[in-house]
Amino acid sequence: MSKEKRLHWLFAVLSLLLLFLVADYFYHQDRIYAGIFVDGLDVGGKRTEEAAELLREKFRQERLPDREISLIFQGNKWSGSFFELGIAPDIESTIAEAHAVGREEYHFFSCLQRFYLRNRTINLKPNFIVDSALFRQALAVAAKVIWQEPQDAIFALADDRKRVEIIPDKNGRELDFATTLAVLEQGLENYSEKKRLYLAEKPVTATITAAYLESLNVREPIATFSTTFAADDINRNHNIQLAAKAIDKTLVFSGDQFSFNKVVGKATAQRGYREAPVIVGGELVEGIGGGICQVSSTLYNTILLADLSIVERRNHGLAVSYLSPGRDATISYGWIDLKFLNDRNHAVWLRTFIDGNKLTVTFYGKVIPGHEVTILTTDLTSIKAAEEIIMTADLPKGVRERLKKGQPGYHVTVWRVTKMNGEVISREMLSQDSYRSVPSKYRVGTAE
Numbered sequence: 001m002s003k004e005k006r007l008h009w010l011f012a013v014l015s016l017l018l019l020f021l022v023a024d025y026f027y028h029q030d031r032i033y034a035g036i037f038v039d040g041l042d043v044g045g046k047r048t049e050e051a052a053e054l055l056r057e058k059f060r061q062e063r064l065p066d067r068e069i070s071l072i073f074q075g076n077k078w079s080g081s082f083f084e085l086g087i088a089p090d091i092e093s094t095i096a097e098a099h100a101v102g103r104e105e106y107h108f109f110s111c112l113q114r115f116y117l118r119n120r121t122i123n124l125k126p127n128f129i130v131d132s133a134l135f136r137q138a139l140a141v142a143a144k145v146i147w148q149e150p151q152d153a154i155f156a157l158a159d160d161r162k163r164v165e166i167i168p169d170k171n172g173r174e175l176d177f178a179t180t181l182a183v184l185e186q187g188l189e190n191y192s193e194k195k196r197l198y199l200a201e202k203p204v205t206a207t208i209t210a211a212y213l214e215s216l217n218v219r220e221p222i223a224t225f226s227t228t229f230a231a232d233d234i235n236r237n238h239n240i241q242l243a244a245k246a247i248d249k250t251l252v253f254s255g256d257q258f259s260f261n262k263v264v265g266k267a268t269a270q271r272g273y274r275e276a277p278v279i280v281g282g283e284l285v286e287g288i289g290g291g292i293c294q295v296s297s298t299l300y301n302t303i304l305l306a307d308l309s310i311v312e313r314r315n316h317g318l319a320v321s322y323l324s325p326g327r328d329a330t331i332s333y334g335w336i337d338l339k340f341l342n343d344r345n346h347a348v349w350l351r352t353f354i355d356g357n358k359l360t361v362t363f364y365g366k367v368i369p370g371h372e373v374t375i376l377t378t379d380l381t382s383i384k385a386a387e388e389i390i391m392t393a394d395l396p397k398g399v400r401e402r403l404k405k406g407q408p409g410y411h412v413t414v415w416r417v418t419k420m421n422g423e424v425i426s427r428e429m430l431s432q433d434s435y436r437s438v439p440s441k442y443r444v445g446t447a448e
Contacts, residue, residue, distance in 0.1 A: 032095075033102045037123040039192070043098055044121075052095045055126070059089055062192075069184075069195040076145055086134025087188065090127040098124055128188040135184075136177060139199070146201055148172040152208035155218060155249075155349055155364075163220060164349065164364050166213050169206035176200035216253075217346035217366040223306035223373070224362040227298045227322045229291070231357040236276035236291035239267070240359060243295040244352040247361075251349050252342045257311060258350075260296050260331055260338040267292055267333065293330050294322055294359065295352070296338045300329035302361040303340045304416055304430070306348070307373045311339035315433040319410055326377050326414040326433045370421035375414065375430075383409035386439040395445025406440030 032051055034044035041058050043051035065083035072078075082088070101122055150172035156165045179200035187195060229237060246264040267273040267289025276290025293316065300313060301323075316330045329338045342348050349364040385406030395401060414430040 032098050035121045036098050036101050037121055038094060038098055039126050040123065043095070048095050048099055051098065052091050055089070055091055055094065064089065064191075067191075069197050071139070071142055071197050071199055073142060073146055073199040073201070076142070078142055080138045084134070085138045085184075086131030087184075088129055088131070090129045094124070094127045097127070125189045126191070128185070128191065130181060130185060130188075132181065135181060139175060139177070139180070142199055143175040143177075146173060146175045146199065148174075148204075150204045150206040152206045153210040153213050154208075155213060155251075157351070161221070161351075161353070161362070164218050166210050168210040169208060171206065172204035173201045174204050176202040216251075218251075218349045218364050220364060220367055222348070222363050222365045222367055223302050224360060225298055225301040225305060226358050226360040227294060228358050229294060229322060233276065233291075235274040237357075239273050239276055239289055239291035240294055241354060242272055243267075243289075243292045244354060244359060244361075247295070247299065247350055248352040249350070251347055253347050254342055254345055257339055257341050260299065261333050262337075264292070264295075264331075265333070293320070293328070295361075296331045297323055297328040298359050298361045299350075300338060301327055301375070302363055304375050305373050306344075306363045306365075307371070307416070307418055308348070309341040309343050310430065311341050312337050313339075313431070315431065315435070317436055318438060319407065319435040324377065325380065325410040325435055326412040326431060327375070372419040372422075374417045374419070376417060377412050377414050379411065379413045381411045383411070383435075383437045385409075385437045388439045388441045390441065390443045391446050392443045393445070393447045395443060396447050397445050399445040401443040401445075402440060403443060404438075404441040407438045409437030410435045 030047050032043050032046055032048065036042075036044045038051075038055055039058070041054060043054060046054065065081060065088075067082050068079050069082070069085060069087075070077060070079050101124075151170040153169035154167050156167050157163070158165060176199075179202070180197070183200065184197055187197065229240060231237070243264050247260070250258065250263055252258045265271065269288055273289045273292075275286050275288055277286060278290040278293075297320065300310075303310065313329045314336050315326065316328050319325050320328050330336055331338060344365060346366045351362050351364065353360040353362070385408050387406070390403070411432075411434050413432045416426075416428045416430050417424060418426045418428075
């Protein structure tokens with residue numbers, strides 16, 4: 001054969017080979033290579049759309065949405081279907097993976113791989129997607145059972161009230177949704193097996209830890225003060241107990257202000273307060289919340305002894321029976337308040353105690369060694385109570401009948417003296433207070 005004919009035959013063979021390769025490429029362009037299965041379903045040689053429909057039909061026949069998974073947490077057990085848990089087959093990605101098998105190289109160089117696949121099948125696992133919103137909704141009941149509230153660390157007093165202890169915090173727990181979802185997604189590789197999903201938990205830390213409370217340096221009493229009240233005035237004593245309870249266990253951080261009115265709130269019948277004597281406009285009358293001012297006054301003296309700064313305070317119009325002039329602090333919600341600033345470098349824990357007819361307010365914090373505070377009153381002057389006489393013929397001439405007992409008024413100056421290791425380091429004038437006198441009232445007889 002001549003050289004020219006050999007070249008002609010070679011060109012013809014190459015042309016046919018090229019034509020075959022082009023035709024083979026276009027034939028397999030949208031087809032899955034032979035020998036590929038998806039969960040036992042033969043999709044080899046099928047177009048991707050045809051293979052996707054075959055896979056959908058397979059799942060329909062298997063009633064995939066109704067297949068159930070057992071949800072387990074410790075001794076609790078629930079169940080949910082694929083549909084309820086938001087589980088659905090990802091047909092598109094599964095078929096895309098099947099189509100990609102054997103196509104790691106260019107098509108013209110994949111003949112050997114295709115030959116290999118024809119003689120050794122590959123069975124792929126179907127892919128699934130989980131709707132996280134539906135999955136979370138399906139686990140709502142389980143999440144409530146798993147949930148445990150963390151317990152904050154709290155301050156507690158020793159029995160002798162001389163030492164502050166810390167009850168440690170405890171972690172709670174909650175459903176670990178992300179971990180549980182990851183375990184579910186991994187387990188769906190063998191979706192046809194009976195499934196058990198063990199729900200994961202994770203700790204929930206307390207907001208207030210023991211370490212945090214320890215850092216506040218609340219350890220021991222730094223100031224305390226007590227007043228007494230009449231045991232037989234039931235309504236007034238009830239109001240004292242309510243107000244004392246309202247401020248009890250208040251924690252005032254370093255640099256923060258305390259407001260009596262803000263903490264206690266308005267004294268109303270709806271909040272449980274009762275009618276008792278109150279001072280209004282220099283007169284003693286019945287009013288809701290009578291007795292609260294004894295709590296604010298006891299607190300005021302504790303503030304002074306703790307050497308904290310007074311921001312707002314006002315004395316009563318009349319002298320009170322439970323404290324000497326200059327040592328009281330009146331309250332009127334929305335008008336008159338008692339405020340102090342915690343200008344120490346540690347927090348102050350406020351506690352109230354009622355023992356019989358004695359009210360005590362104690363501040364707990366960190367004692368300053370050698371620190372001593374004394375409250376002094378000077379320039380105390382008394383204003384004698386006047387007399388109001390009502391002449392009446394209902395009594396014999398010269399007979400006096402007292403209708404109302406009066407009380408004297410006062411002027412007084414109050415000082416706070418602070419010492420360190422016995423030496424005076426400050427002398428602060430706290431207030432110059434005035435109290436009205438209350439006249440005594442008498443009826444004097446004029447009848448012969």
